[in-house]
Amino acid sequence: MSECIRAIPRTEKVNKVRKDGFVPGVVYGGNLAGSQPVKFEEKRLKKLLRHTYDPRLQVKINNEITPCVIQEVQRDSITGKLIHIALQVINDKTPLKINVPVIFSGQDVLQRRRLALQITRPEIMIRGRQETLPEYVEIDVSTKRLGDKITVADVPLKSNIRVINAANEILAVVTIAKLGLAS
Template identity: 35%
Template sequence: MEQIILDVEQRVNKTRKFREEGFVPGVVYGGKSEKAESIKVKEIALKKILSKHGMNAKLGIQFGDEKKSGFIKEIQRQPLTNKIVHIDIQFVSKDQNVKLQVPIVFKGEEELVSKQLQLNVNKQEAEVLGKIDLIPEVIHVDVSQKNAGDTITFKELNLDESIKSHDKLDEVYAAVTNLVIEKEIEDEATTTTTETEAVKAE
């Protein structure tokens, strides 16, 4: 998979002029840095990454002559316009454990429907703890062979054994149940018939 690269520049001028030039202010910290450093990133490039990969994407961060690994820790937005006004980026080393929320994509729901089953999704993200290189950007779960009563828990996410769940130990991300469409139609038909008979009786 191609690594996502975000260019980050050191921010020397603390005035607001650079915003007019298309930059978003922020800070970077973590890794070998003992303190946070002021930075700026191109707003267009940042929006492109967020639109395509989301906020939890693993990044290759080009900072001066160095390329480091990291992720977006926090984004602050203007309440009325939703415009990005500040960004926090955290550097991480390859042997450092990080906590991330990873989106879950369930595949095979069409097969469930063909078996008169449905998938009820309780949570679309998993909060995990592990080394950044081992945490996927998206967790894919195949539910096509599941049966009524089956649940999707952390074990079914099929992650590297070194990755731990930061959610509740008994967290159920999704459950397979019987379709209720036919019963609802039958109930509606019964209700309609009862109402019709009541009208005739009047």
């Protein structure tokens, strides 16, 4: 949780915030009474979201740095532009529920065997204390065979972390690789 971003308290309406080059958001939880409307510099927020898997970050509000977790990022369905972000203040005592990416290692081995991995769910939701939550989970698929299914039950996690998704939910399936057409 080394990333830090500045959140500016806001009173203006969200359309004005977006027009001025900011992304509206909200920070809630912890010692905050209710939720606090904020805005983030759009360029800085886009860069931060592009270069990190970890949903945990430090947020600086009024010269006070607060640990938070990204709970929701909303994007325009057509343009993909950021339109809103919701952050929850992290409390050491309260377990968090977060989505973490699933990284499938060993896909190069599958490709050499003319197999491919069809990913149906690229992330899972986990619950645990913030200091124990991983940035991502990794599953080795190098030994998988045609037709094998990778499910939530295959995700290796420490015993103090609980997966929220159903154990039989399919994350990926090994299929035959599609070869390019020769001209």
